[in-house]
Amino acid sequence: MPEFSTARTLPHIPDDVTVEQFILRDDHPARPVRPQSSPWLVADGTGVEVSLQEIQERTINLANGLHSRFGIGEDDVVLIFSGNHIEYPICTWAVHRLCAIISPCNPSSTVSELTNQLRQTRATLVIAHAQLLDVALSGAREAGIPEERILVIEEEDGALHGRRSVAYLMKHGLDTSPILGRKLHAGEGRRKIAFLCSSSGTTGKPKVVAISHFAFIAQVLQLAIHSRDETHASWDEQRYRPGDTCLAVLPFYHIYGLVASISLVLFSGMTVVVVPKFTFLGMLESIGRHKINHLMLVPPQVVLLCKESIVRNYDLSSVRVILCAAAPLSAELNEQLVNLFPDAHIGQAYGSTECTGGVSLWSTRSKRGFNGGQLLPEVVARVVKPDGTLCGYNEPGELLVKTPCCRARIFWQRRGHEGNICGRMDRLKEIIKVRGFQVAPAELEGCLLGHDMVADVCVVGMPESFSGEVPLAFVVPDKGCLVGIPERSECNFTSQEIYHGVRG
Structure with a gap:
């Protein structure tokens, strides 16, 4: 049987820019024009809005401070140990401006888990939220990182317990000569690592997945192009519309949140409303407060929406698109979600950290998508039997994919997942999915x-x-x-x- 793919192709994927340059400065032809009145980031609780100009200034200042105060330079690894925060993506872009590497870490990690990731990635600096400082100090000590190399994300400007804060560096970064952020050589983006993400993979202990700048940018373009309906020329009729708002309840350290609810949303000209910590009632209130158009969720959050009677007390009429991923959604929950949001476009996606996020997403030709969806542009898939021969249509087997988003090069990625073409994809039982997390x-x-x-x-x-x-x-x-x-x-x-x- 032939390999499976879609006829849709991608526009030019730049291989000579960093993620920071692509998101904040690159004028890609596939990028829509953002309304001038539309902010880039909004803090959920306070309503503070951050424009592109403010983001660029903070990014430059923080990059200057990281270089001058901590000596962060090319290919150094900086670990971020924090829940969602409006400064989280700015920290990421500042590190990428220096051509250094970000390693996002689960904020619920124990000291031993944090230590393990610090050692695996060989991080030299930790950016930790103030609420997680005790764990960060213990983990850094175990990994041999000096206490003075912990930078704190704090709500107030100034030093915290004798340590520099991110806000302080952003404020005083102009005291040093500006770091311009060099342009990569042609093809360098394919090799230069942008992220070292932790993934449990299919078996064994958590592993570190290296994601290049090119792979990350390619994934953003794959999702953006796939989500555009070619039958409609107007942006007002597209799935992701400039000026829309997306509620970022997904954790930013996870590849789903990192790619979809930050980068895809911003590239599409939409606003990210940053939620520091998910609570169900808080999410319901935020939808009404910010007139949220897009929800990117995991199945447990869908369960709450469908099962909790308190939902009917809130106005959710602004929600137009719901994406659920990270684990399969049952047919029963799909039906209940459709009944709750009868006018919304609702669908699922399939992917993995190793593939820089998405492999498939529900098609724009369908208002509803009740399985893994359609392969993204330039993704090629095989479904293989135990003896190595290729499976036929709708025949189960192990999934192999080839995509420009697999680490630094294009190659066949053995997923350890069970699936079939025109059917759902499930992870083989060497792994357990608990609330979207791999155990x-x-x-x-x-x-x-x-x-x-x-x-x-x-x-x-x-x-x-x-x-x-x-x-x-x-x-x-x-x-x-x-x-x-x-x-x-x-x-x-x-x-x-x-x-x-x-x-x-």
Whole structure:
């Protein structure tokens, strides 16, 4: 059988610019004209608006400060340890202006998880939110990073506990000679790394995925071009319209939030309303307060929208487009979401960190998309049987994809996912999807096996209405802990001791 792809092609993908240059300065022909009155960023709680000019000034000043105060230069790695914040993307662009590398880190990481990512990426500077400073200090200490190389994201200007803040560097960055941000050589963007993102992959412990500037830019263009309806010339009839607003409830450290709710939204001439931390009631209030047109969600958030009766107390009529990704959405939830938003365009996407985000997205030819969607432009897919032969139409097998967004080069990416063409795509059961996050059973098994009462263990995924899946462990107790317990009797106390012992 032939390989699968779409006939749609991409415009020119620049390979001589950084992500910062592409988003903030590049006049790409595929980019729509943004209304002058439309801000780029809006802080959800305060309503503070940030224009392009302000973003560019803050980016330049912060880049100057990072270079002069911390010596950050080309190919250095800066780890961001923060929840969503209006300064988060500015920190990213400032680092890219120096041709350095960003490593986004989950703000709920433990000290050991943060330490692991710092060591894997060889970061030399940490930008941490003030609320996470204790974890950042401990993780940096374990990774051998001096305390003075922790820069703090704080709401107020000035130093915090003797440490420089991002706001301080933005304010005083003009004291030094400006860093111009060099233009890359032709083809250099394909090789130069922009992000080192953490991904659990398909098996084992979390891994670091290297994403080049070219791959990231190509992904933004893929999503933008795919989302345009060629039958309509007017922007008023497109899915993503200049002047629209998108509520950024997705975490910025995740590839979904990093690509879609920041970069795609801004490239499309829309406004990003930055939500520091997701709460369901907060999201409902924000939709009405900012007249939100676009929601980019994960299945657990859809569950709340469909199941919670309080939703009917809020005006959600401004919502015109809903994208759900990171895990499959059930047919039942799809139907309930359509009933809740009968006039909205609703669909799903499929992708991975290794592919810089999206591989497929629902087509503009359909108002609703109830599976993984249509392959993005210039993505080629194969579905392969266990013996290596290609599957036929609607025949399940392992998915392989080739895309310009796979790391620094185009190559066949073995996804470890099960899928079929014209059907849904599911990750093979070496991984469990919990609320859109990848949980590796091997990690949980390793943790449980470290308990004195556990002789052997197997962790599998179990369907759950809110989380999508939750891990379920089958434990073989150590013989020593069963002394005095009759055979075939239930030993719930043993499972509770193991549970609390592992959590402790």
